[in-house]
Amino acid sequence: MKHIIVPIDFSKESLNGLRLAILFANRFDSVVQMVHVQKFPTSLTPGQFEEEEKIIEGKLQKLVEEYSTKMENSANLTYIVKKGKIYQEVVNQAHAFEESAIICSTHGASGFEEFFIGSNAFRIISATQCPVITIRHGSMPRDIKKIILPIDVSADTRQKVPITTEIAKAFDAEVHVIAVATTHSEEVDLKLNAFTKQVCTYLKEHDVRFQKASLRGDNITDITIEYSLDVNADLVSIMTEQNFAISDFVLGSHAQKMLSRSPIPVLSVTPKEVFIMGSFKTFGSDY
Template sequence: MKKIIVAIDFLDCSLNALAHAVSIAAKAEADIEMVWVNQPDLSKEIFKCDPKALLAEVEKRFKTLIKDHSAELGKGKLTYQIREGKVYREIVGSATEAKADLIIVGTHGSSGFEEFWIGSNANKIVSSVHRPIITIRGGIDIQRSLNKIVLPIDSTVETRQKLPFTSELAKIHDAEIFVLSIYTTKVAEVRYKVDTYTDQVIEYLEEEGVRYTRDAIEADNLTKSTIGYAERIDANLISIMT
């Protein structure tokens, strides 16, 4: 992992995402590029300043973030980029241009602006980008080490595509992956696919020397069941395909 893009709007949710990015980048010896997208009609809700002074204020805040976090990064560099346009398109474009290995964004804001910037745009970024992305809810404790990752496995072919990145992330943090076979039907052929894909995942993790636990659940609702399982084992991250 060499490059991480972090979407920034200077509100608490995105600053929390940045703190998580720093903790990952420090262990991976990766660089971080913070990206802020100017939307003149909306940006004034945060900055409360004349449009002419807006960019100067943004650069000032970026320089403060660099000063606050650079020491934590160690060998990595913390830089920033200012763009203008639709937020999700610019974040995706920035990640593509930088050939980023990972995008990190905050989700679930409380204010109207934060919900607009982070909520709807996070969803659009997830659905538009063709590279790993971590979404982090506001209020998540950045001091917790990433030590438990849930890797749900279903009957779709795509379910295994998240494995290489998840394995790499687990290695960086010396985390344990909980390989979770999810059965949503009694149909033997479908259950056989889940078992086969899970076996392949286990074989890969053993070859990579990644710690894992194998588990399985019956689920009427895949999403709710996966989240419920993650909460029960106190996991830090759920790795999914979109």
């Protein structure tokens, strides 16, 4: 997580994303880059567009002056102004760096609100394989001390373990490995037991404190959120359950519900296309 990209529209909600990014940057010694995207094409004349750009850069510079004092390395807070579609430009900027992540609010003003809410709500997550951490209004944690790691019976469920482990080590956080399912069956139980055992072994080998739990319920999202609130968790780690649609990647229903409902920040990890039984690679980490 050498670079953290933060979409900024100057709303209070988008500044929560910046605050969360700084929290992570101070643990990972990351460069935080704020990205503001001007809509393009625009009805403004060239002169008006340039004037608007100057105003935007002035606002971003003020944010640098204010928030760089909260960084362990004040030089690690930068900004860039781009033109185009918000999700595309944010993702493109993240892809310009190695080991990058995106941290953003799920609510915002003007174009951001249109982007995050509605049919295009999760396009930024669907368009990248970088880890994305989202934060809803009012859910800003002071620290990351407990991380919820739901494990289900899908082939991709363990791909989020390496990046979750890296975050846990950076914050000296405790990971709660929770086996989640909507049904009881011998096949499900055997697979969940095998997966959780593998995950716990990995955490132990990497000196990460952990607890185990098993949850059953009609709605995996609800039982995960309820457990997270019960233990005062600071982060929930999920796979985005991307399915190949006719024209694009779309998020699965569980990921959409978690991102929409969770009062706790959510780490979203995109499944890698290649998975080898018993081992996998994700974001440069071996597992």
